[in-house]
Amino acid sequence: MTTLVDRHNAAQSRRTEPDVAAQRAEAWRRRAPLLPALIFTIIVTQVPFLVTIWYSLRSWNLLRPDGDTFVGLSNYADIFADSTFRGAALNSVLITVACVLFSMLIGIGLALLLDRPFRGRGVARTLLITPFLIMPVAGSMIWAVSMLNPTYGLVNWTIGLVGIDPVDWTSTYPVLSILMALVWQWTPFMMLLVLAGLQAQPKDVLEAAQVDGAGWGRTFTWITLPHLRRYIELGVLLGAIYVVNTFDQIYLMTAGGPGTASANLPFYIYQRAFLGFDIGQAAAMGVVVVIATIIVATFALRLIFRSFEQKD
Incomplete structure (x- = not known):
């Protein structure tokens, strides 16, 4: 057998x-x-x-070509002991979280308005999308020169109508100035994602909710918002990946100042590499930023994929 x-x-x-x-x-x-x-x-x-x-892993400064030596993990120890690096990391987190949060909230509000039929909706949609189509350099110059200029900026002219003294925004509130430009640029992106989710929502479900007597608030909270979850998560992930690499607005609006008050990690790495000529420490900072970004992005992608699997 x-x-x-x-x-x-x-x-x-x-x-x-x-x-x-x-x-x-x-x-x-x-x-x-x-x-x-x-x-x-x-x-x-x-x-x-x-x-x-x-x-x-090397101590390499372009001002001292003969000092190129192997130092192991010494550069990593130095950057974590650097208070400026920690401040730039905190600014990166603050700018990214605040920009993505406010852009998403405003984008949801605009998407809800554009989801309703009204005369001129196509024109309004085109105008609202325009900031996202403008190059970051041009957008930064618009905000630095036309909007936030302490002498003839539109923001100071507007607050002057109610008796508020002019403010030098980029010097007094540098991070806030950068956030205003970033939120203005990224709100259309969030709006488009949420609007796509709203237009993909089954209309029969909304009609059934109206027949059952559910008001707008309950319909949005219990039906529309859960349906938009995957679109919101995708917008938050993509927005965070791009905003954390912000460089143009900081370089053109505040130059990281006053001092390093508004510098984020990409700008501080630029300063160390191209102004301080310290290639070793700049490379160590770049490696740390890449590893941290990969970890955060991997965690966020797992959450999104899990959301799609549960939906399916």
Whole structure:
């Protein structure tokens, strides 16, 4: 009996070996067109990152070419002991969280307004999308020169109508000034995502809620908002990834000042590398920022994928 079973298993394994080989060949055949793109991605992303890690382990200042020595993790210890680095990290978190939060809240409000039919809705939608289409450099100059200028800015002219003295916004409130420009730029993006979610919402569910006597508030809280969850999560994730890399607004509006009061991590890395010429510490900061961003993005992506799986 045992011999028959062994023969059967051996025959079964012989029959499955060609099938497994064919499946593997088919899998590689499908992957082959993607290999050039994968190799290119590795070359332009992972190789520079490995070089950056190598630089981060060395004490290399362009003003002292002869002082290029291997120092191990000394650069990492120095940056974590650097109070300016901790302040820039705090500014990065503050700017990112505040910008994404206010942009999403305003975007939800505008999306709810645009979801209703009214005359001129297409024109209003186009005008509201315009800030997101403007280049960050041009938008920064608009806010620095036309809006927040202490002498002839529109914001000071507006508050002057009610008797408030002019304010030098970029010097007195640098982080707030940057936030105003960023929220103005990113609100249309959040609005478009939420508006797409609203227009994808089943109308029969809303009609059933109205028939049951649910008011607008309850309908929005218990039906519309849960439906928009995946769109809001996606907007928060994409917005955070892009806003944390903000550089143009800080460079053009405040130059990280006064002092380093409004500098975030990308701007501080720029200062260390291109103004302080300290390649070793700048590379160490870049490695820390990349690792922290990957960890946060991975956690956020898992939450979003879990939300999609639960919805499905």
